[in-house]
Amino acid sequence: MPSDASLEERIRSKAAELGFAACGFARADAAPEAGPGLREWLAEGRHGEMAWMEARADERASPNGLWPEARSIIALGMSYAPATDPLALAGAPSLGRVSVYAQGGDYHKAVKQGLKALGRWLADETGCELKVFVDTAPVMEKPLAAAAGIGWQGKHSNLLSREHGNWLFLGIVMTTLDLTPDGAASDHCGSCSRCMTACPTGAIDAPHRIDARRCISYLTIEHHGPIPVEFRAAIGNRIYGCDDCLAVCPWNRFAEAGRANRAFLPRRELVAPRLADLLALDDGGFRQLFAGSPIKRIGWARMMRNCLIAAGNSGDPGLIAAVGRHLASADPVVAEAATWAASRLPASLDRGLAGDGVGVGTAR
Template sequence: MRPERLKQHLTERARALGFDALAVTRPEAVPDLGPRLAAWLEAGHQGTMGWMETTAERRADPRTLWPEVRSIVMLGMNYGPDEDPLEAIRRRTKAAISVYAQGRDYHDVIKGRLKELAGVLASQAGDDVKVFVDTAPVMEKPLAQAAGIGWQGKHTVLVSRALGNWLFLGAIFTTAELPVDAPEGDHCGSCRRCLDACPTNAFPAPYVLDSRRCISYLTIEHAGPIPEDLRTGIGNRVYGCDDCLAVCPWNKFAHAAREQKLAARRDLASLPLADLARLDDAAFRALFAGTPIKRTGRDRFVRNVLVAIGNSGEPALVEVARERLDDASPLVRGMAVWALARLLPPEAFETLRTARVDAESDAHVRAEWRSRPIGAGTIREADQGRGPAARRV
């Protein structure tokens, strides 16, 4: 089959499998990948994601990952929400979960379909193929821009003129020589809505993300206590953050798609914080079975929930936070202390601290106890999602 016809056949098959975009680039199409990645790592923006450093050489050049690769087929799958994700952050006693996580784990969904499409390519062309979805050291976004699917916006997420920025990406590496597509240019212009919408100021400059301040990193990748100066900005976001994606003007071309493609679960869109804080490991695994959330683990997730409880301004959640003071996980106990410092009057928190601090065995939790209590009366307008950043959204 001629390369042009083969590519057309792959495009048609990809559509049938639920992909919304297919484009081809060469492995050498982004020669500045290495210097860009090195500068980002040198600035420490990767935080505790050590694998970004250990795999930097392979990320910088796809040919290092697989020397025989001749073409890279980039695919995009739209997961656009059917309602405004920013509505969830206004429900302070409910959990806000990132859109992509409100359904079956996208790694499983996309990898199976990529393998099927790669099988078509291998059988028709007689060439070798490899598939990659996020977990491999592949720089999907720059490659997708080189292939013309979209461009990396100022928030570093891929933006498509046809689909907005709700896109899962996957790649098929192949030894076949396929016709390439033209790269996509930058269409952000002077817009900076995504930068202004970030609750924790995670963008030190346009097109640069400091993961250490990003809510998605803090609630998913970061294993320890969340830095105190970033907790109020998290609001009720217990897993990921959609703010910078949700405000992008190019979403006017997006369409809702997650229902049919990712088996979206309506029950995950508005879960009470009180219920989530009381999850033990078995209940956590059962509730989030098959979703990306399960991989984070119960302790880290309940840590996030307690941060949200502390930001809720809701005295009715005091008892829920108090229950977690006896949790087996120091990570959970520490965030329970912080939540109580936010919700209780200073004198009530001082009484509780006096009764419990000396019995605490973990140094980090003791440090939380000994920090000056904030008190419910000082929860500011901005902490409640009504400050300047929220108004810009």
């Protein structure tokens, strides 16, 4: 880096050294439309059970609502572009489909480590004050990243980049520095609506409008109770998240898997897990398998619920015993999902379970 390089150029260079594929700058007040849009979305109840979004809405609405001293935003992205087709397991009903972002290491940890390292370097270089954020704080990363020019929000509401498609994990640094803004990225979706058409449950009901209550990612990750029956068939064999709206985006053809951060390389056991194996896990086995994975946070019961819904959609008689193991679960949500799955499997189910001395109920 030349000795006369600007601070912004030096920050970009350091960010790249730390594994970030994208870096941009914006003023702290650069996304004024984000707050009203959030409040409208919350007022319509589209956040479902995500009460944490409503609880700190005023802070989430703008960076200065969270930290009044913030003057600039550094938006950063780490690539997790997949090397294989995220939809490849759609025709393998006895295997579970795990969203690409969750097949490797926990992005919270990897991105936070990079942000902290960048923050320490920047504080040493300039003496500034700063705060770093990854997903778990009341910060609207996507509008801020768009304002900083590293991409635009597609019709599926996720950030899109001409270099990285929609495969970026986002992190935000707020700082008291006055950095030169890059300017907002322009929208390059045009008339394309593939993401909207691809959504299995119609959760994207208008461009940039998502109803989380219908979204498979929300239903399999954030939603705690029984999954509404109306969405169960559409879930197919998705057991954690959904990549459909992301996977069909034409801009992904420019995303290079070789640029993905190595922390997110998929773990072999999570690429195409067998439903039978997952349904055999107890709580300890679940924790061991998903150690270091973002999947661990949903807990054993929600994972069993998801796997039972997938088993019920599979039509695979080989899953009879795996389903039957959960019919008498002490967790009512798991037991209900098992009963529903049992009612969906082939007629030979009764005989298969009878041999194990387990009764079968009827799901409605």
